[in-house]
Amino acid sequence: MSLLTTNTALVGRVTVAVDAMGGDFAPQATVIAALESLKRNEALSIILVGDQSKLEALLYLNFDKNTPLSGDMPIVSEVPDNPPLAPHLKTLFTAYKESGRLIIHHAPDVVLMSDRPSRALRRKQNSSMAIALQLVKDGVAGGCVSAGNTGALMLLGRSILGMCPGIDRPAITKKLPAPKGSCYVLDLGANVDSTAEHLYQFGLMGSILVETLEGIDKPRVALINVGEEEIKGSEQVRLASSMLVECDGINYVGYIEGSDLFNDVADVVVCDGFVGNIALKTGEGVAKLLYQSLFRIFEAHWYTRILGKLVIPLFRRLLKKIDPAKHNGALFIGLQGVVVKSHGNADAEAFSCAIDQAFNEVERKVPDMINSRLDELLF
Amino acid sequence: MSLLTTNTALVGRVTVAVDAMGGDFAPQATVIAALESLKRNEALSIILVGDQSKLEALLYLNFDKNTPLSGDMPIVSEVPDNPPLAPHLKTLFTAYKESGRLIIHHAPDVVLMSDRPSRALRRKQNSSMAIALQLVKDGVAGGCVSAGNTGALMLLGRSILGMCPGIDRPAITKKLPAPKGSCYVLDLGANVDSTAEHLYQFGLMGSILVETLEGIDKPRVALINVGEEEIKGSEQVRLASSMLVECDGINYVGYIEGSDLFNDVADVVVCDGFVGNIALKTGEGVAKLLYQSLFRIFEAHWYTRILGKLVIPLFRRLLKKIDPAKHNGALFIGLQGVVVKSHGNADAEAFSCAIDQAFNEVERKVPDMINSRLDELLF
Missing domain, CATH: 3.40.718.10 (Isopropylmalate Dehydrogenase)
Structure with missing residues (x-):
């Protein structure tokens, strides 16, 4: 965590933690989406949370899965299901990593779509989803985005971030x-x-x-x-x-x-x-x-x-x-932090919209506003 | 009622009772719709249930509301809000009336959209809606159609027709x-x-x-x-x-x-x-x-x-x-009789679809089928 908090590229920028392993097309779609959002928003930094070897493999693996893996590849437990990145995206990935605006944060576990939310809460505290939420809780990231299991995201969000005072349950909302x-x-x-x-x-x-x-x-x-x-x-x-x-x-x-x-x-x-x-x-x-x-x-x-x-x-x-699909990204509100839920089957373009939503919410300090206005309305 | 049961034009035909006073454009839209449905289905007869003077006024009033009413017009309590029928429709109306396939059945009262269903049940037993349902109960009509108050139609339907055995509440359904x-x-x-x-x-x-x-x-x-x-x-x-x-x-x-x-x-x-x-x-x-x-x-x-x-x-x-709108007409099922609910704002074309739905349901004996099959499934 100390590495993250001393990163100068994060200072003065909005930082969004991305659950890189959630959704049907992860991690390829989430990584490409992160690159797209970084390109669009100069004031954005992203922490990609997920299996470090899988994420880095996107950079090193060749397009053809059957090609023998090159020598400079890190040891990966398995070849990812999604093909690795196109050359220009690899270049972009490397450049953002070097500038410090894109950080990979390792998470050893993943919440599956088939996991019961209550099981995820008990057993998946080391998942990419839980760690992304924890980065928000710790103030390292302003908000987070996941295309993973909605029920788990809600339960983990409640447990890690806590609720706004006066609100019993988070709600999911989006602009029609x-x-x-x-x-x-x-x-x-x-x-x-x-x-x-x-x-x-x-x-x-x-x-x-x-x-x-x-x-x-x-x-x-x-x-x-x-x-x-x-x-x-x-x-x-x-x-x-x-x-x-x-x-x-x-x-x-x-x-x-x-x-x-x-x-x-x-x-x-x-x-x-x-x-x-x-x-x-x-x-x-x-x-x-x-x-x-x-x-x-x-x-x-x-x-x-x-x-x-x-x-x-x-x-x-x-x-x-x-x-x-072009308006992907639903907001979880009522939590003490910005949490955006992407459609599970979002492609990179759609997932990138969800990252933008989180960026926008963090920039406008939505949870702070909800807290202070609720205070006026309820107490 | 005796007049209706001895009408030879009803014999061998499917008879549908139409609540002529229900809906935003009644009675004009309901009457035109009835004429359209009669034209389309040779095997159909219709009983128009409503304020007789208002219904007949459609035949006699001239197009221009400001024209002095002609001598052969019956005494009407007020001029209807809707303009009277076009000349060719007046001719059609008269022809169907004379053939006995279109019958006007007087109902002194109307269920308003603003009526609470419970009030309609207590106070509106002489409404066009209640009488249309009663004609079904008495076996004079095979089914009925209304574009009026949905809640009232459900309560009156339950009370007048009764429920299929084993079914607690009627449901509204339609084909998407x-x-x-x-x-x-x-x-x-x-x-x-x-x-x-x-x-x-x-x-x-x-x-x-x-x-x-x-x-x-x-x-x-x-x-x-x-x-x-x-x-x-x-x-x-x-x-x-x-x-x-x-x-x-x-x-x-x-x-x-x-x-x-x-x-x-x-x-x-x-x-x-x-x-x-x-x-x-x-x-x-x-x-x-x-x-x-x-x-x-x-x-x-x-x-x-x-x-x-x-x-x-x-x-x-x-x-x-x-x-x-072209598939207007939702079916109330679970009642001991065919009841079709039209959208309140249906025009004549749409209301005519609802009449056709009732015709179809009566012809296929839907309530009988539900009764006998439920008997197999539940008891």
Whole structure:
């Protein structure tokens, strides 16, 4: 740890600890993503946390797995599943390492996707995920990013970082991409069976988050509910609504429906994690389905294929603007530190977005803001 | 009632009772929809249930609201908000009335969107909604359709028609439009806070429904849940899963995520009504957003406008195939009778789809099938 704290390249920069071993395409995708983010943000330093030999092997191994390993390669326990880096990325990797903006921090263990969160908590304190969190706790890194096991990240995060006072459970949130008036939805899956009190706390945290990250004064906070004319929601939702109504510090605007998520009627949308997760994934499913159908339209005839060639580039711009994959990176809030969760199947480009999110949150001191504003609102 | 039961035009036909006063555009949209459905289905008869004077006024009033009312108009309490029918529709209306395939059945009262369901149950037994349900109960109509208050429709439906034995609560379901492998999702909002037992019953009913309506043998039944690697769902969902695993009569395939709804992995997807409602409406919101964005793409330049003119007709075909509005009509299942709920803001075309759904369900004797198959599965 002392090596890290005396590193001069970290001074005056935002340092993000990256769980280099988490996600379907780790460590290759996480390493390339780190290089991309370092290129984009001059004020960023990254600590890659993971199996040192595997990470360094990315630099030394040749493209062809079958080629005999060269003499200057460190001893690795096994050849990584992902091919090593392209030559220009190897050069970049080496340069950032030498400048001190990219540091490899060894972690002997990995949290598996199949690990039960409670097992990870007991047994995986030496995992890349746990050590990345510990670097945040120790103040070496400002925040961390992982594409690994969500449940484990939540439990380890709670245990290592602790909670903001007045908050019972962390929530996962992200900004829903929309052409205008996008909103943050929370919770997106950290909690199932949220009580009214939890929903209320999500509302408070969401409001502070959006104020801090987006610079919106008095963001509109809404609760998601079933249609007006239906039996209006569960006991918990109605109770949470009455608690939010009575809270002077936030701008509660009442119930909204799922279809209103894209209608610029709220900046913060509160729901239980089960509901939020299913809604988000259904929305992503619809978007994917529509794009596939659109592209298929142009395959029908020779003239539609020509039309397609002209039109598809226009679509791609739209796709980039609203495709959830390009907005990868969900924020765990309520923890005493910045923790960003990437999609497990994020590629390097998407994972790099998640690193940028962490950078942004650290720079804007989100946990400090949540702590101090909660103090005003709750105590 | 005797007039209806002796009507020879009803014999050998499927009769659907239409709540002519329910929905945002009633009675004009409901009446036009009835005419459309009658035109499409030779084997259909319709009983329009509603304020007789208002319904007949559609025939007699002139287009211009300000024109003095003509002498042959019946006395109406007030001029309807919607303009009366176009001349060719008036002709059609008269012709179907004379043939006996379209009958007006007077109902003095209306359930308002703002009515609490419990109030509708106590006070609105003479509403168009309640009388339409009563016509089903009495065997005069095979099924009914309403675009009115969903909660009231559920409570009145339970009270007037009763439940299938072994089923505690009705569920709302509909087929999610997809290019291939579409599935029925239930519940979509009739029940919030469903227990494991309720979810289990939804699975049974959904399986029988899809077998009957779609002719799929042993439909794949799935439970919706949060991602594999997350804390896997609520207590209820896990308990419902273990109940479904143990049921030999249905083909339970386990958990799916929101994004799998369009991946042809299940024919029946079970969830709590709160979750289903929010997921469906979020999906609709995404679809609408994408279409609006697509159309906007072409507005940018003169050459993209020309491209748009060529491409948009291709889109419209896709839109027609998967736009939820064109698949209007959700089924209330678990009741002893066919009840179809239309979107409140359905126009005539969409409402007509809901009538067709009821026609289809009655023709395939869905409630009888559910009763007899439940008897095999449960008792």
